[in-house]
Amino acid sequence: MLLMIVKKLSPQGGLRLNKNGIISLGEVIVDMISKDKTNKNFQPFLGGATVNLAVGVKRLGVNSFYLCKLGTDETSEFVKESFNNEEVCLDYCTHSSAKKNCKVYVHQDQNGERVFHSYINPTPNEWLTENELAKELFDKGKIFYFGSGTLFHETSLKTTEKALDYANETNIFVAFDVNIRLKRWESEEQCKKTITSFLNRADLVKMAEEELLFLTESKEINEAIEKISKYNIPYLIITKGSAGACVYYDGKALCVPGVEVKAIDTTGAGDAFLAALLYCYHEKGRPNTSAQMEEFLHFANQAGANATTRVGAL
Template sequence: MIIIEFIECLKGGTSSLSKEGIISLGEAFVDLISADQTNTRYQQFVGGATVNVAVRASRFGIPSYYLCKLGTDANSLFVAKALKKENINIDYCVPSFEKKVCSVYIHLNEDGDRYFHKYVNETPDEWLTVDELEQELFHVGKIFYFSSGTLFNDKARKTTEQALAYAEEYHMLVAFDANIRLKRWESEEECRERVSSFMKRADLVKVTEDELLFLTEASTMEEGLVKMSSLNIPFLFITMGEAGACVLHDGNIMDVPGIKVKAVDTTGAGDAFFAAILSRFHKEGVPVDDSQLKEYVHFANKVGAIATTKIGSL
């Protein structure tokens, strides 16, 4: 973690102050969201937590870089076109004739609620490799962001470790979203141990309330927060849906109520929340007191709430 070095950079290091941009490492998806309860017609959207954060960072006017491997299939071309439309720099993505971008099918149940139905990955071992990372990018970026989506595969994990090492070497702020999808993991224990080990190296971490309970094996939020405090994460954000969010910082817990809206699709709300947090840290720096930190979270709650008022994660 480099939060102290980052604060010092903000105070006066001119070369560090010139660092700009959020680098997102991950895997792009195509979300196929059912158009009705027959679950036979779909609307196509670009998706994936790291893509969602990269897009929203760009919309906040922050230089946004995305790192992944892209193929030549229709889904890859759809993703590349969407990212370019959002002014995201994909120059550091690596082309691959073998890679096929994953599809996620999201269905509607009888109550009209959306749920994950099927995950299709035809090239499960096609990931960005360590030698395909461009080190110089980390020299210019300010925030490095990733999630557990690159930790369940050994090749992707090694690439993530190298990217994290570059981020630490160049004194970037490190942001991590647990974003746990247990169907990808060999076991719950492997997921729990690996995610927790990477959380320890981050300056900003986001988890959902359910993820907090899972990672700490706690039965209540209070118990989970006590256990999580042992990791000494500088800023831990816990999203709680319409109830809002809380943040654990310096041993103190701050609750910030949510914003009431008429939700249509909650897909990507947490990503919108975290992108808003990162935008505040990028533009205004590490909060100087609890009042400023609370303002950051309140703003993020608003952005997350607005994200639920239309279909699609973006």
């Protein structure tokens, strides 16, 4: 079904500019996912929101460029081999012998749902620096994507700001996934303040309902939408899990229901959703009508639903 929608969204007469490809800035994470509810046995998966998106857009047929700092140890070689197998371009990454990959431990609760448990970074000061960013990549890319995983550390925060400067100078579409993981932040206040400072620097911002309520300190959605409207986000995407997603743009609101599947593992569903949505923007440009916007969201919902039918973020 997903392939059929891809074909529908990619007519010969679609938007074709000189720029091409989606640039993802982030950090490679190895997801250690619990095999059962005892949360004692774990299986490793290549993960991290920006990794999931970079792989997702490439699987949909769009050139994908990943920006990060990589190590040289055995785990890093596994990461590079995995990226190469997915044909994601790592040519603009840097390497450091001191760099070790981050790990995230994902537990199962009593209902079998995946729960983020802990984040471990063995080399907290090894990040891609602003001086290591390749400006020429922004001259060729069509979309730049980043998440909050590059904002909680001072070095990566500055790198993200520089990348956004390059994106602005080269006039490419910017997408921001809020994707809050509070265990990475020093405090809730620091998290809110930092993330909200980036909301007006993106053309498209995606967040879950609970993230919207958290950032706006609201108790219900309408209140939260009113508060966040001051940031003038061109496309605000609010995901609602299996219930689907809503988009707020041009003073309008459009909600599209989710796609029913037999879910096994919800890890990475939001990343698959956004990968599919950015695929649509890359191939078709900004939606011209409500019908086209609905088509984009339906396609993204389908991709997000498909991602839950197998174990692992990819």
